[in-house]
Amino acid sequence: MKLSKPQLDALLAALGSGGGQVGERYVKLREKLVDFFLWNRSNRPQEDADESMDRLAKRIAEGEPVINLASYAQKIARLVLLESNARSRREAAFSQFSVTIAPARSQEEGDEKTLDRLEPCLRKLPADSRALIVEYYSGKGAALIETRRQMAIRLGVTANTLRNRALRVRRELEECIAGHAGDVQ
């Protein structure tokens, strides 16, 4: 499904009604949807998130009274997940009767493809961003907590800001590798 301009405008207006930057709120909602589908074992979290955003926009444009956008998005996501899971089950059942290329080779090729994407994505990532996530996510237990505390002091930011920065860099790198974004910041 492709959104018409009135549908997209309706979604952006609804996102803007909560204050803050509309673009940022759009991105955050989509990221939450992707995570929701991933954490619920969807095979295609990106596509399911896009489908949810499209349905959300369509319903709002049709005049559906939406009091709480976040809660409404969650309900739509739950429906899309049910449909996505049913489709995956149908495809799995169908594939049992199909002649396919050896799955092991497909998996290996998939690993190779992931690796092919890692290197250029790392090259696009600024050196300080690379260093940031390596330092932030290295170690464990008390040592990790202390490392992060020292990083926050050194960079002059709060622990929350540092965490969000590390999460953002990591996510951008993951999305670049997955092929869902052209560049990393």
Place this chain on the structure above:
Amino acid sequence: MNAPMDDKQLREYLLGGLTPEERGQIEHRIFEDDDFADFLREREADLLDGFTSGTLNEEDRRRFAALASNPAWAAKLAVSQWIATQSAGAPFARATRTTPWWLGWAAALVATVVAGWMMEENARLRTAKTRPSPAPRFASLSLVAGNQRGGSDQTLAISASSEVLRVEVPVEGGYQAYELNVEREVAASFTIPIERRGEIGVGWVPVAMLPPGRYDFLLKGRREGAEKLLATYSVRVESR
């Protein structure tokens, strides 16, 4: 952010546990609260990094492996693996086509699972467990219908340079987890987890655990705490 939920509960959520109602409550918080969503993402990163570094306990590792076998996790695993190699000071060397990049940690995970059994076996595996590079050489075994127990053996010739055996086995759906029990005549048996990838399952066995001899490989599925034997295979291991 509202009062944080129990960390253990969030971990359960990420591992695919909890009741639908409990999952719904957490998801409600995710959609309502940006900080909470970020907090949960950080827990996810911790789990990923624990998985790739082999520091998760066996139960969590098994559950996370089932989730991470989904291709949608490939990019996350790649980043986690890269961070692990960087923090260890090792160059992120590209493996050859015959040695997938994730083989190092896959072997490490196997070593973790069977650590108890292996304690007196050899120190070589312990080295492999903590060494991300170079990736160990591996052998491969594809179990197919027709060599069930009692029938003719499938022969596996393993070269002396192989360190890890990759086992592929057809799996049927409908189970939460799969495992392969490896039994040898007059010797202790051991079990490895099987990750489902579509119609096949994949598991890893340190070659040191497979001295020449005759083995029975028992594929089992687990659903709601109950275990079911799905298939048996007879395999004769020979040195090459």
